[in-house]
Structure formats: structure tokens, C-alpha cells
Amino acid sequence: MEKKNKSAEKRVRQSFLRRxxxxxxxxxxxxAIKKVLAAVQTxxxxxxxxxxxxxxxxxxxxxxxxxxxHKNQAARRKSxxxxxxxA
Numbered sequence: 001m002e003k004k005n006k007s008a009e010k011r012v013r014q015s016f017l018r019r020x021x022x023x024x025x026x027x028x029x030x031x032a033i034k035k036v037l038a039a040v041q042t043x044x045x046x047x048x049x050x051x052x053x054x055x056x057x058x059x060x061x062x063x064x065x066x067x068x069x070h071k072n073q074a075a076r077r078k079s080x081x082x083x084x085x086x087a
Contacts, residue, residue: 026063036081
């Protein structure tokens with residue numbers, strides 16, 4: 001049996017950990033967006049929607065700052081979310 005390269009093993013570990021972190025940020029972001037959309041759908045109070053929107057925007061910005069999503073995608077998601085929330 002041939003021994004694996006140490007650096008290759010380390011890269012596998014690093015990519016696995018990075019993937020887990022990225023998935024966590026993305027899941028947090030998607031759940032926050034879903035909460036806003038659900039609140040708009042059920043016609044919650046505007047204060048509740050504003051609070052959820054604030055949390056969702058923070059989650060989107062966090063994902064963009066960590067490099068999970070592109071900054072343009074973050075801007076697009078925030079824009080569309082605000083458009084739905086204000087309607």
C-alpha cells in the first residue's frame with residue numbers, strides 16, 4: 001500500500017471543515033430568509049417583519065463577508081427580500 005501525501009491529507013481535513021462551516025452559514029441565511037417570507041405570507045405585524053428582515057440581512061451580510069456567497073449575490077438577495085417585505 002502506498003502512503004498518502006501528508007499535505008493531501010491535511011487539505012482533505014481543511015476542505016471538510018471549511019465545507020461544514022460554509023454550510024452552517026448558508027443554512028442560517030436561508031432559514032432567516034424563509035422566516036421573513038413566511039411572516040409576509042401570514043401578514044404578521046410590520047414590526048415583526050422589520051425585526052426578521054434585520055436578522056436576515058445580517059445573516060446574508062455575514063455569509064458574504066465569510067466568502068460563502070458573492071457580494072453581488074448578497075446584494076441581490078437583500079434587495080429582493082426588502083422588496084417583498086415592503087410590499
